[in-house]
Amino acid sequence: MVTFSAAVRPLISHLHRQLVRHGRSHRITPVRRCNLTACSSKYVLSQMHPMWQGPLAVPGGDRQSPIDIVVRKSVFDSKLKPLETEYDPQTCQQIWNNGYSFLVEYDDTTDKSTLKGGPLQDKFRLCQFHFHWGESNAWGSEHTVDRRLFPAELHLVHWNSDKYSLFEEAVMEDNGLAVIGVFLKVGKRHEGLQKLVDALPAIRHKDSIVEFTRFDPGCLLPANTDDYWTYHGSLTTPPLTESVTWIVMKQHIEVSHDQVRYTVCSTLKVDHKFCL
Numbered sequence: 001m002v003t004f005s006a007a008v009r010p011l012i013s014h015l016h017r018q019l020v021r022h023g024r025s026h027r028i029t030p031v032r033r034c035n036l037t038a039c040s041s042k043y044v045l046s047q048m049h050p051m052w053q054g055p056l057a058v059p060g061g062d063r064q065s066p067i068d069i070v071v072r073k074s075v076f077d078s079k080l081k082p083l084e085t086e087y088d089p090q091t092c093q094q095i096w097n098n099g100y101s102f103l104v105e106y107d108d109t110t111d112k113s114t115l116k117g118g119p120l121q122d123k124f125r126l127c128q129f130h131f132h133w134g135e136s137n138a139w140g141s142e143h144t145v146d147r148r149l150f151p152a153e154l155h156l157v158h159w160n161s162d163k164y165s166l167f168e169e170a171v172m173e174d175n176g177l178a179v180i181g182v183f184l185k186v187g188k189r190h191e192g193l194q195k196l197v198d199a200l201p202a203i204r205h206k207d208s209i210v211e212f213t214r215f216d217p218g219c220l221l222p223a224n225t226d227d228y229w230t231y232h233g234s235l236t237t238p239p240l241t242e243s244v245t246w247i248v249m250k251q252h253i254e255v256s257h258d259q260v261r262y263t264v265c266s267t268l269k270v271d272h273k274f275c276l
């Protein structure tokens with residue numbers, strides 16, 4: 001097993017799905033705008049994401065995500081354990097279009113789909129996963145590796161059910177969330193992803209939600225989950241709370257060009273201008 005702690009260089013993202021369902025930070029915070037110059041040049045040319053329009057109250061900490069992972073500065077940590085995912089496909093409930101992405105949500109009222117091990121001391125429950133895509137395949141991921149962008153990035157979002165009783169509580173607290181990040185590259189068709197692509201026409205319009213069941217999110221993980229970078233970071237959308245243990249897989253998964261473009265441009269008729 002090879003595990004690393006990532007060297008960090010904060011970037012600001014404006015493409016992240018809003019992880020928080022309710023509420024905002026109660027911390028006393030400064031106000032700032034998204035620093036678009038910190039994002040990729042493609043971002044600068046794009047319309048601002050709705051979450052980033054106007055001044056924002058942010059924690060103002062030094063653990064903001066996403067980051068550029070500088071491989072030569074990452075540090076091997078022999079104390080890190082293998083990840084243990086236990087996903088019950090029966091907990092998959094629905095898929096919905098929030099206007100700029102789609103989410104697959106899981107029943108998180110019990111510990112049926114969980115993540116533990118790795119850098120985590122506690123057990124975390126899966127509540128949803130989503131993707132970040134780009135206008136073109138040249139960009140789209142939130143994290144970068146030695147400044148390299150990937151066409152897309154999957155985020156599997158879990159919350160600490162040992163310490164907290166609800167996602168909404170955990171998201172505002174230290175050690176509240178654990179998010180697995182997986183980079184997507186264009187290559188072979190991905191059968192697991194195809195099940196999602198096939199479901200997307202039913203959520204063509206913003207705010208549409210349909211039942212989506214028996215989907216094992218484990219099929220979207222790379223074959224090797226022992227090699228990862230991990231660091232303590234934040235939500236990448238407001239309220240930017242620094243409550244997230246990030247676990248970014250070193251091995252990517254492959255999806256076909258058609259799967260990426262169909263998903264972004266043909267299926268999701270979202271009301272923003274990222275996908276032309």
Ligand SMILES: [Zn+2]
Nearest residue numbers: 016017130155
């Ligand atoms: Zn995300």
